[in-house]
Amino acid sequence: MLAYSKALKAFCKHNHLDLSQFHILGFDSFQGLPEKQNPADDHPHWKQGNSAAGIPEIMEKLRKAGIDPGWRTVHLVKGWFKESLTLELREELKKWPPAIVTIVVDYYSSAKIVLE
DSSP states (O other): OHHHHHHHHHHHHHTTOOGGGSOEEEEEOSSOSOOOOSGGGOOTTOOTTTTOOOHHHHHHHHHHTTOOTTSTTEEEEESOHHHHSOHHHHHHHTTSOOSOOOOOOSSHHHHHHHHO
16 A cells, blocks of 8 residues: 555656545555465465554554545555445445555455455
8 A cells, every 4th residue: 555655646746636635545454364265375475464564554654655644535444355345335435436446465365355
């Protein structure tokens, strides 16, 4: 999320746009990697809990990137994809149609859920 936030900031600066008018959505469990659900998820260096970062840590990284996480345009959605990607959330997000969508997942099973 940090790299995309920096890119958005640079884009806005270059095009004289107001950064606070763009919505930034971050989806994360904030618990690190989940338990493997599928043999295709197996990787020798990936263990449950790896890469965990709490919301305060993510907010601090955003601040350092020049993004104020207190803006009404920064939305962090906590939870596993299978629980957080709901029909209700889909309806709510219609208010902010995305210009760019990136999906970063580590496991096959997580990618499958997101893409479905």
